[in-house]
Amino acid sequence: MKCRNILPIVFGLALSLFAQDDGQAPTFVSVPQIGNITAGSPIEFEIVITDASPIESVRLYYKTGETRGFTSVEMEKDVNYIAEIPGFEVIEGVLEYYFWAKDAYNNQAFYPEGGERNPVRIKVGRFESEIEPKRFSIQMLYPEPNVQTDDDKPTFVFLVHDPDHLLDKNTLRVALNTIDVSGKLIRDGEVMTYIPERQLSGGSQEVRILLEDQGGKPLFMKRYPVSIGKGSPVADRGERSVWQDKLKINTNVGLDSDYDIFYGKEQPENRPMDVHKASARVRLRYGKIQLNTSALLNAHVIDEKAHDLSLRRQPLNRLRVDFRSPLLDVTFGDASLEFTELTLKGTRVRGLSAWFKLGWWQTAYVQGTTRQLIKPIVETHPDSTHWQMMRNITGDTLFVNHDKGTPVREFMGLSTSMDFYRHFRLGVSAFKSYDDVSSLNLDYEPLEDHYLFLANSVLGLNSELHFNHDRTVLSAELAISATNDLRADDSLLIHEGGLDTTLLNNINDLLGYPLTDDIFLGSAQGMGLSIPFPDLDDFDPASYLIDDVVKRGTYRIAFRTPLDLKWLQFDLNSEYFRIPANFVTIGNPSLQTDIMGLRSGARVRLIKNQLSLTGRYENTFDNVAGNTKNQTTHTESIVGGIGLNFYGFPMVNYSIRFMNRLGEPSEGYENPEELILNDNMTITHTVSPSYQFTAFKTQFNVNASYMLMNYEDANSTDNYNTNYLTQSLTTALTAGFEFPLSITLGGGFSITDPEDVTQAGTRFIIHSSRIGYKWMNNRLNTYIGYSMVDGFRDKNGLFDPGESYTDSNEDGQYNEGEPFLDEIQLDNSKFTLKAGAGYKIMKNFTIDGNMDLIVVNDEVDTEKEYNEFRFRMKLKYWF
Known part of the structure; x- marks a missing residue:
C-alpha cells in the first residue's frame, strides 16, 4: 500500500525535531548580487533563512536619499526568500538596507547584525560611472559645489566610493581652505561628514581632498569650490549666468518591460507573465528649494489573468510630489516618515506628509492610508445550495455569494519636538490608524462577520540629551498603545470601566473611531491598553502615572558615546527597555514585543584602528506581564570579539557568544512540577x-565569514534529543584588472547536524560567479553569471508520514516492524543563470537588457520542479 502526503519543503525541515522554543533567532545566508546596480533599475534581494522553528515573517527594510525613514516590504517565500525594490525607487546616491526575520516563538534577528542601527550601504550610480577608473572617488554632496549657499555653518557631506578599501591602507587628507580637518571627519559606511566648529566667513571657499599612499605619493586628488553667504560668486559671469547656476532641472523617463514565463508549473499569481512600467521623474532645484515629482504606471498587456487580479490587490501605481526647503518639507503621495522606534518606523503611508523645521522646533505630520480600498463583490440569488443564506429586514430569505474586499485603513500621525539650546530635545509622537468599516459599503450587516476591523492608537513621549555633534546621546522614550475590534460592544467600558456615555462619545469623536470593550478587557494578543486600565472610581493620577504608565508600561532608555584619545578610540552603547506583549504599533511591524532587559556594548580601537576589541552583554526575559505564558524565560548573552587590521596582513575579526536560557514557572501557575522548564545553552563562534x-x-579582494553554533538542551534525553550543531560559511573573491574586466566568485554552505543519530542533518550549499566586461570605451557594459542553491536532507532510518510501506496487518496504518521505503526527506536545488547588457546609445539615452533562466529541481517531489525564464528590457532617457 502506498500513501503520500506532499509535505511543504522548508529550509528548516529539521524544525520538526524540536517541539519547543530553543531561543535561537533565524540564521541568514545571503545570496550574492549578480546583476548591475544602477539608478532606475529594480534590485532583487534573495536570502536563505534557516531556523529550528517555523519562520513567521521576513521583511526587507530599505531607504534612499529621498526618503526620511525606512520602507519595509514582506519577503515572499519561493525556494528562498525574495523581495524586490522597484526601479522607480532606486535613485542615484546611497541605498541603505537590512533584513529582519521572526520565527513562531518571537525570536527575531537582523542581517547584518545590528542592521537596524548600521544598515548595509551600497552605491547606486549611473550606467557610465558604475566602476571608477582608479576604483576610488569621493564626491561632495553638500554644500553643492559652485552653488552659493546662505548656510554659514554647513554640514559637509561626502559620498565615498571605495570598493577596494584603499582608505584602510592609505592616508586621507581633507582640507578646508588651508586648514586640515582630516581628524574631525566622521565616517559612517560610504557617507563621510564634517561639521565646522565655528561659522565660516562669506565668500569663496575650497575643499581639497587628497589620498596618499604610505610613502606620501598622491593617489587621488579633488577640489570642490564652495560659495558661502552673500560673498562674491565663484566666478563673475553676470546676473543671468548666476541665476542659471542656481536653477537646476533634471528629468528622466523610462520604460521597463518584464516578461516572466514558467514551464512545468502553472504561472503563479504573484509572478505575472508580463509587466510594463512607465516612469517619469522631474527634479527642480533653485538654491535650497527642491521640487521633485515622480510617477509610475503599471500595466499587463499579455497576461489577462494578472490584469484581473491586479484589480483585487493593493495598487502598485505611484504618484509623488516632494517639496523641500530649509523650513518646510511636504510630500504628496507615498512616504515613509520615521517618528521613533516605538511609534512609526518602516510603514508606508499614501497621502500627505509634512516636516516643519523652525530652528529648535520641528514637527512632522502625516495623514493618509496604509491600505487602499478593494471593493467586495456581492452577488444575490433567491435560490442557491452553495451560497450563504441570509434574511433581509422583511424576513425574506436570500442567498449571497461574497468575495471579500479590503477596507481602507486610515492613518494620521503627528510628531513634534523642541531642541533646547541644541542639546536637549523633548518631543511627543502619536498616531491613530483604523479600518473604515463604511468604505466597504456592505448591504448586509452579517457580511461584516467575515472581517476583523481593527483600530490602533499609539502615544509616545521622548527626550534626548545630545552633545559632541550628536555623537554622545542619552535618550528615553515612553509609549502607550490602544487596540480594539471596532465591531465589539462597549457596555463593559460604561458599566465596569466607569466611563460616562457622554465622555466616551467625545473620545470616539476625537479618535474618529469607536472604543470597545477590548480596551477594558485586553488580552495578551495585543487587544486593549498596553497599560492597566485605570480605576476611575478611585483614580490617583500620580500613583497611576508612576506605578502603571511607567513601571508597567512600554519604554526604552538608551545611551551611546565615543571617547577619542590620541592612542585609543572608545565607543559605548547601552539600552534598557520594556515592551510587553500587548503593546501594538501598526507603525513599526518589526518591533519585538514581550521582552524586557538590558543590552550593552563597548568597542575599543587601538593603534590607529589596527586593533579593536568588542564586548556585548544582554540580559532579557519574556512573559513581561507575568500571565501570558506558563513560564518566564531569562536569556543571558555575553559576546567578546577581536579585530586585527595591520597593514600588509589579512584583516581578521573573531567573536564568541555565550547564550544561556533558563525558565521558571510563572507566578501563580498551579502545577509547576508538570512544566518542562527551558534550560539550554548556545555557544557561537x-x-x-x-x-x-x-x-x-x-x-x-578575498573575504569570508564562518559561523559555528552549538546548541545543548539540558532537557534532552536518549528518546528525545534536541541538541544540534549548525555551521555556515560564505566566501567571495573579486578581481579587478587594468582593462575593463571584473570577476566575482562566491560560495558558502549552511549545515545543521542533530545530535540524535536517528535524525538526518540538513545541508544547503550556495555558489555563484559573475564576469563583467565593458566594450567600446565603456559604452557597452556586459555581464554573465550564475547562482546555485542546493538543499539536502538524507534518510533517517525511521518511518515518516507520507512514506510507502507494506500493510502486512491490513489495518490501514503503519505498524512497527512492517516493511517501509525510507526516503530522502529533502533534495532540491535552484539554479539561476543571469546575463545582461547595457548600451549607451547617446550621452543621456541608455538601453538595458537582462535575462534570467531559473531551473528548480526536486528529487523528493517532482511536482515542485519547474523552469522559469525572465527577460527585462529597460529604456531610460534623461536631460
Missing part, C-alpha cells in the same frame, strides 16, 4: 577574514 593584494597587475 564567528570568524571573518579578508585580504586584498595585487598580483600580475591585478587587484584581488
Whole structure:
C-alpha cells in the first residue's frame, strides 16, 4: 500500500525535531548580487533563512536619499526568500538596507547584525560611472559645489566610493581652505561628514581632498569650490549666468518591460507573465528649494489573468510630489516618515506628509492610508445550495455569494519636538490608524462577520540629551498603545470601566473611531491598553502615572558615546527597555514585543584602528506581564570579539557568544512540577577574514565569514534529543584588472547536524560567479553569471508520514516492524543563470537588457520542479 502526503519543503525541515522554543533567532545566508546596480533599475534581494522553528515573517527594510525613514516590504517565500525594490525607487546616491526575520516563538534577528542601527550601504550610480577608473572617488554632496549657499555653518557631506578599501591602507587628507580637518571627519559606511566648529566667513571657499599612499605619493586628488553667504560668486559671469547656476532641472523617463514565463508549473499569481512600467521623474532645484515629482504606471498587456487580479490587490501605481526647503518639507503621495522606534518606523503611508523645521522646533505630520480600498463583490440569488443564506429586514430569505474586499485603513500621525539650546530635545509622537468599516459599503450587516476591523492608537513621549555633534546621546522614550475590534460592544467600558456615555462619545469623536470593550478587557494578543486600565472610581493620577504608565508600561532608555584619545578610540552603547506583549504599533511591524532587559556594548580601537576589541552583554526575559505564558524565560548573552587590521596582513575579526536560557514557572501557575522548564545553552563562534593584494597587475579582494553554533538542551534525553550543531560559511573573491574586466566568485554552505543519530542533518550549499566586461570605451557594459542553491536532507532510518510501506496487518496504518521505503526527506536545488547588457546609445539615452533562466529541481517531489525564464528590457532617457 502506498500513501503520500506532499509535505511543504522548508529550509528548516529539521524544525520538526524540536517541539519547543530553543531561543535561537533565524540564521541568514545571503545570496550574492549578480546583476548591475544602477539608478532606475529594480534590485532583487534573495536570502536563505534557516531556523529550528517555523519562520513567521521576513521583511526587507530599505531607504534612499529621498526618503526620511525606512520602507519595509514582506519577503515572499519561493525556494528562498525574495523581495524586490522597484526601479522607480532606486535613485542615484546611497541605498541603505537590512533584513529582519521572526520565527513562531518571537525570536527575531537582523542581517547584518545590528542592521537596524548600521544598515548595509551600497552605491547606486549611473550606467557610465558604475566602476571608477582608479576604483576610488569621493564626491561632495553638500554644500553643492559652485552653488552659493546662505548656510554659514554647513554640514559637509561626502559620498565615498571605495570598493577596494584603499582608505584602510592609505592616508586621507581633507582640507578646508588651508586648514586640515582630516581628524574631525566622521565616517559612517560610504557617507563621510564634517561639521565646522565655528561659522565660516562669506565668500569663496575650497575643499581639497587628497589620498596618499604610505610613502606620501598622491593617489587621488579633488577640489570642490564652495560659495558661502552673500560673498562674491565663484566666478563673475553676470546676473543671468548666476541665476542659471542656481536653477537646476533634471528629468528622466523610462520604460521597463518584464516578461516572466514558467514551464512545468502553472504561472503563479504573484509572478505575472508580463509587466510594463512607465516612469517619469522631474527634479527642480533653485538654491535650497527642491521640487521633485515622480510617477509610475503599471500595466499587463499579455497576461489577462494578472490584469484581473491586479484589480483585487493593493495598487502598485505611484504618484509623488516632494517639496523641500530649509523650513518646510511636504510630500504628496507615498512616504515613509520615521517618528521613533516605538511609534512609526518602516510603514508606508499614501497621502500627505509634512516636516516643519523652525530652528529648535520641528514637527512632522502625516495623514493618509496604509491600505487602499478593494471593493467586495456581492452577488444575490433567491435560490442557491452553495451560497450563504441570509434574511433581509422583511424576513425574506436570500442567498449571497461574497468575495471579500479590503477596507481602507486610515492613518494620521503627528510628531513634534523642541531642541533646547541644541542639546536637549523633548518631543511627543502619536498616531491613530483604523479600518473604515463604511468604505466597504456592505448591504448586509452579517457580511461584516467575515472581517476583523481593527483600530490602533499609539502615544509616545521622548527626550534626548545630545552633545559632541550628536555623537554622545542619552535618550528615553515612553509609549502607550490602544487596540480594539471596532465591531465589539462597549457596555463593559460604561458599566465596569466607569466611563460616562457622554465622555466616551467625545473620545470616539476625537479618535474618529469607536472604543470597545477590548480596551477594558485586553488580552495578551495585543487587544486593549498596553497599560492597566485605570480605576476611575478611585483614580490617583500620580500613583497611576508612576506605578502603571511607567513601571508597567512600554519604554526604552538608551545611551551611546565615543571617547577619542590620541592612542585609543572608545565607543559605548547601552539600552534598557520594556515592551510587553500587548503593546501594538501598526507603525513599526518589526518591533519585538514581550521582552524586557538590558543590552550593552563597548568597542575599543587601538593603534590607529589596527586593533579593536568588542564586548556585548544582554540580559532579557519574556512573559513581561507575568500571565501570558506558563513560564518566564531569562536569556543571558555575553559576546567578546577581536579585530586585527595591520597593514600588509589579512584583516581578521573573531567573536564568541555565550547564550544561556533558563525558565521558571510563572507566578501563580498551579502545577509547576508538570512544566518542562527551558534550560539550554548556545555557544557561537564567528570568524571573518579578508585580504586584498595585487598580483600580475591585478587587484584581488578575498573575504569570508564562518559561523559555528552549538546548541545543548539540558532537557534532552536518549528518546528525545534536541541538541544540534549548525555551521555556515560564505566566501567571495573579486578581481579587478587594468582593462575593463571584473570577476566575482562566491560560495558558502549552511549545515545543521542533530545530535540524535536517528535524525538526518540538513545541508544547503550556495555558489555563484559573475564576469563583467565593458566594450567600446565603456559604452557597452556586459555581464554573465550564475547562482546555485542546493538543499539536502538524507534518510533517517525511521518511518515518516507520507512514506510507502507494506500493510502486512491490513489495518490501514503503519505498524512497527512492517516493511517501509525510507526516503530522502529533502533534495532540491535552484539554479539561476543571469546575463545582461547595457548600451549607451547617446550621452543621456541608455538601453538595458537582462535575462534570467531559473531551473528548480526536486528529487523528493517532482511536482515542485519547474523552469522559469525572465527577460527585462529597460529604456531610460534623461536631460
